[in-house]
Amino acid sequence: MTLLYFCWKSGYHGTNTDSKCTGEFADANLSDSCRRRAAKEEMMKVIATEHAPAAIGPYSQGYITGNLVFTSGQVPIDPATGEIKSGIEEQAHQSCRNVLAILKAAGTDASKVIKTVCYISDMDQFGTFNQVYEQYFTSKPARSCVQVARLPKDVFCEVEAVAEL
Known part of the structure; x- marks a missing residue:
């Protein structure tokens, strides 16, 4: 759900623009670019x-x-x-x-x-x-x-x- 929230908040909706969609269905429709961006945000941190x-x-x-x-x-x-x-x-x-x-x-x-x-x-x-x-x-x-x-x-x-x- 964290990935979904990050992507939705960032405006990376992929093909799914229904604000009522949740869980697995929404996660399955997230764009690859959103997934890469979310992974990068979670992995990189300034010290x-x-x-x-x-x-x-x-x-x-x-x-x-x-x-x-x-x-x-x-x-x-x-x-x-x-x-x-x-x-x-x-x-x-x-x-x-x-x-x-x-x-x-x-x-x-x-x-x-x-x-x-x-x-x-x-x-x-x-x-x-x-x-x-x-x-x-x-x-x-x-x-x-x-x-x-x-x-x-x-x-x-x-x-x-x-x-x-």
Whole structure:
């Protein structure tokens, strides 16, 4: 009945426009596009938490689809103060904490992370970054780590993750 209500409220009536129809008959006549839209609405959810910095662009902190959580890349902004500490070590800690906060808001944690992508602005800091990173992602998920020319706010690192619920 939830699917029927969603589709009727959304204006996706298919060929059945009788407002008195209910149950199996109405459900059988719902259009395929309505079914796909309803399934997508039920499966996709934006993640928002005050325990990670607000997005600094037109994107969300993270997204849940199916049984997966995707975080946006997290730069090392302290969500409580908006400050960015200096140094790769401090920044790596903050970026990882921000990712974990989004995962927690989604209902999962670091032990369920499948893959991360890490961006660093200086590959000479790779070792220091790894020492911090391994404290947070102890299950050793798949990972890509690349040097980039520049990151938002001129930070040293950014971390994103994909995890299971």
